[in-house]
Amino acid sequence: MAAIYLLEQVINGLLSGGYYLLIALGLSMIFSLGGIVNLAHGAFYALGAYFAIEVSAIWGFGSAIVISPVLVGLIGIVFERFILRRFYSADPIISLLLTFGLSMVIEQLIRMLWGAAPLASSIPTALRGNVVVGEFLYSRYRLIILGAVALLLVAIWFLLNRTSFGRVVRAGVQKPDMVAALGIKLQPYMTGIVVIGVMLAAIAGVMFSPIVGVHPAMGSEIMTAAFVVVVIGGLGSFWGVVLAAILVGVVKGVTIHFIPPAGEASMYLLMVLVLLFRPRGLFGERIERFD
Amino acid sequence: MKDVSQTRRRLVIAGSAAGAVSAMGFPAIVKAQSDKIRIGHLTPLTGFLGTIGEYAAMGVKMAAEEINKSGGLLGREIELLSEDSVNPATASSKAQRQLERDGAVLLLGEISSASCTAIAQVAARNKKVFFNTGGNSDEIRGKTCNRYMFHVEAANTMYVNAVATALLRNNMVAGKRWFSLTADYSFGHDLHRVSSRFLKANKGDLVENALVATDATDFSPFLLKIRQAKPDIVVSNLAGLQVSNFIKQYAEFGLSYPLVGFDMAPAIAWASGAENFSGTWPVRWHPDVASPSARAFVTAFTAKYGKPPEDQAAAEYSTLKLLVQSMNEIKSTDSERLIAHLEKEPEFDILKARKGYFRKWDHQLMQEMYSITPKPKAQVKNKWDFLQLSSPLPGDSAKLESLAPTREENDCKMA
Numbered sequence: 001m002a003a004i005y006l007l008e009q010v011i012n013g014l015l016s017g018g019y020y021l022l023i024a025l026g027l028s029m030i031f032s033l034g035g036i037v038n039l040a041h042g043a044f045y046a047l048g049a050y051f052a053i054e055v056s057a058i059w060g061f062g063s064a065i066v067i068s069p070v071l072v073g074l075i076g077i078v079f080e081r082f083i084l085r086r087f088y089s090a091d092p093i094i095s096l097l098l099t100f101g102l103s104m105v106i107e108q109l110i111r112m113l114w115g116a117a118p119l120a121s122s123i124p125t126a127l128r129g130n131v132v133v134g135e136f137l138y139s140r141y142r143l144i145i146l147g148a149v150a151l152l153l154v155a156i157w158f159l160l161n162r163t164s165f166g167r168v169v170r171a172g173v174q175k176p177d178m179v180a181a182l183g184i185k186l187q188p189y190m191t192g193i194v195v196i197g198v199m200l201a202a203i204a205g206v207m208f209s210p211i212v213g214v215h216p217a218m219g220s221e222i223m224t225a226a227f228v229v230v231v232i233g234g235l236g237s238f239w240g241v242v243l244a245a246i247l248v249g250v251v252k253g254v255t256i257h258f259i260p261p262a263g264e265a266s267m268y269l270l271m272v273l274v275l276l277f278r279p280r281g282l283f284g285e286r287i288e289r290f291d
Numbered sequence: 292m293k294d295v296s297q298t299r300r301r302l303v304i305a306g307s308a309a310g311a312v313s314a315m316g317f318p319a320i321v322k323a324q325s326d327k328i329r330i331g332h333l334t335p336l337t338g339f340l341g342t343i344g345e346y347a348a349m350g351v352k353m354a355a356e357e358i359n360k361s362g363g364l365l366g367r368e369i370e371l372l373s374e375d376s377v378n379p380a381t382a383s384s385k386a387q388r389q390l391e392r393d394g395a396v397l398l399l400g401e402i403s404s405a406s407c408t409a410i411a412q413v414a415a416r417n418k419k420v421f422f423n424t425g426g427n428s429d430e431i432r433g434k435t436c437n438r439y440m441f442h443v444e445a446a447n448t449m450y451v452n453a454v455a456t457a458l459l460r461n462n463m464v465a466g467k468r469w470f471s472l473t474a475d476y477s478f479g480h481d482l483h484r485v486s487s488r489f490l491k492a493n494k495g496d497l498v499e500n501a502l503v504a505t506d507a508t509d510f511s512p513f514l515l516k517i518r519q520a521k522p523d524i525v526v527s528n529l530a531g532l533q534v535s536n537f538i539k540q541y542a543e544f545g546l547s548y549p550l551v552g553f554d555m556a557p558a559i560a561w562a563s564g565a566e567n568f569s570g571t572w573p574v575r576w577h578p579d580v581a582s583p584s585a586r587a588f589v590t591a592f593t594a595k596y597g598k599p600p601e602d603q604a605a606a607e608y609s610t611l612k613l614l615v616q617s618m619n620e621i622k623s624t625d626s627e628r629l630i631a632h633l634e635k636e637p638e639f640d641i642l643k644a645r646k647g648y649f650r651k652w653d654h655q656l657m658q659e660m661y662s663i664t665p666k667p668k669a670q671v672k673n674k675w676d677f678l679q680l681s682s683p684l685p686g687d688s689a690k691l692e693s694l695a696p697t698r699e700e701n702d703c704k705m706a
Contacts, residue, residue, distance in 0.1 A: 005519045116345035118562035130545045139543045212508040256512035261502035
């Protein structure tokens with residue numbers, strides 16, 4: 001029986017890995033191409049959730065999952081063109097300060113507009129319920145999220161590996177000077193990557209708000225874990241981030257099964273272990289610029 | 292076209308009137324400012340308790356405005372210094388600044404028990420009173436109590452005792468197997484100590500107590516553990532926003548074991564959503580409390596802020612009101628005299644049916660408590676109206692003190 005319980009936790013961990021994945025993927029993409037650690041990424045996740053609440057109230061959850069990320073994507077364009085762009089070649093500490101400050105500004109704006117009190121958010125009635133498979137119990141909504149995350153992953157992978165957009169982006173990550181020498185301006189690509197990154201964060205905000213709650217500090221709440229996932233996976237690696245998110249979910253579930261209070265600490269321990277043996281993370285590529 | 296000369300004349304009149312007012316009124320205003328009596332208010336406005344702290348700030352502000360409109364304190368206006376307490380270290384330094392530099396005559400506020408302890412130390416050193424409006428731990432009224440600290444917030448024991456009646460009546464304790472989740476910090480541990488003492492005294496079994504890190508947001512691994520243990524009752528000793536997340540995810544997984552919790556506030560229940568809320572929980576106050584003063588407060592607050600008040604708004608509001616009332620009665624803002632007055636156990640309207648008083652030996656406010664359960668769906672009118680409030684506890688025949696920790700349970704020796 002104990003083995004079955006453990007297996008149940010492992011599979012549940014696979015599901016909950018998706019929670020970090022979308023945020024971590026966007027963070028990793030923006031860092032790889034622009035060299036900017038976007039500390040404001042969590043704020044876009046929070047904005048996604050708040051917009052979703054507003055849109056759901058008028059047109060329902062189905063519209064929210066489309067409209068909210070689009071709105072956040074538009075803000076992303078402004079963010080990249082008028083703010084981030086000035087700092088690609090600056091000292092990394094400057095962009096850290098900038099995005100950290102921005103995350104606080106957005107968090108406080110949310111507090112001023114919507115209030116500090118958490119907003120009620122629920123799983124739409126049509127998506128509620130759970131699925132029992134043999135001994136195992138799963139939430140129907142989380143299975144749907146998992147499906148959506150998988151679809152998004154396929155789409156992003158396709159974009160990065162099978163389109164000309166992706167080819168320029170991948171070349172830009174490794175050899176920006178060479179890309180420039182070939183007469184290709186990287187700036188529009190950077191705008192594209194930032195927009196995709198913040199939209200992924202917003203989609204995560206919409207999908208997870210019925211589970212983890214909507215409040216001004218929700219963005220900073222998820223950032224630490226998202227960073228841990230990026231570091232474990234290795235910078236610049238698509239599959240590294242995917243594997244790391246799943247690993248974090250599974251390790252957390254198994255830890256809680258045996259030692260509940262260590263659940264949150266387990267991912268940091270995992271990070272330490274991975275870094276000890278693979279300083280660049282699981283599948284981290286060597287990026288010359290950052291060495 | 293409008294008559295230009297008339298407009299100009301009006302402008303001249305208005306201008307000279309303004310000039311006259313400033314010439315005569317200005318010295319008076321300056322004088323009034325130096326004359327104001329300052330009161331320090333600290334509460335977390337950011338972080339995981341900030342969601343509740345905002346209500347505290349709104350409640351205390353409204354009380355100050357009403358007080359100033361109706362004659363003030365000892366004929367002078369009060370000036371509120373309301374700040375974000377952030378964490379125990381910052382709370383301590385801000386308390387020190389408010390008392391030593393800004394000349395606040397007393398302090399009130401807080402939600403975190405750890406910050407309460409920090410502020411209380413500063414207050415005691417300055418020999419000024421501090422009114423704890425939101426810290427629940429029994430320990431700060433027991434082991435670490437001090438004579439400069441008064442507690443408007445109910446102690447954990449009072450919260451547990453508020454749901455105890457319902458649990459015993461519904462046969463949810465004796466011989467039942469409880470699975471509890473406890474927030475892994477001082478407050479959660481204190482609450483677990485009190486709730487498991489109640490369980491043991493009433494012959495129930497604790498199957499497991501799982502400690503939950505305060506930054507945990509995904510409860511699915513815990514929910515699976517609960518299902519695997521097949522308990523009779525699931526118990527929450529969680530705190531703050533974690534409670535509403537837990538209630539949501541409990542509904543998401545569709546577990547059928549009755550839910551019981553020992554820490555709750557209306558804002559937390561509201562955030563869980565009408566579709567998800569279940570179980571039996573204690574509250575110190577709720578906007579449906581039946582008393583004329585509570586009705587008036589709810590009406591005024593809703594008109595001012597566009598949403599109903601939360602318990603923490605009521606706590607701050609009634610605390611500042613009762614403080615000003617007391618200081619007006621003793622005609623002094625001196626903390627020593629205020630302590631002597633309150634230790635005579637005068638009764639105050641605290642927005643509840645029965646009046647409350649501070650118990651002399653531990654400075655705990657003796658007050659009615661309530662429990663909440665979900666309202667039948669058909670009766671739900673809006674997004675705030677899905678909580679069924681119990682009648683006040685203890686019932687009319689019992690003493691208010693019957694809910695509070697006894698000396699044996701929580702001995703306080705004031706220095």
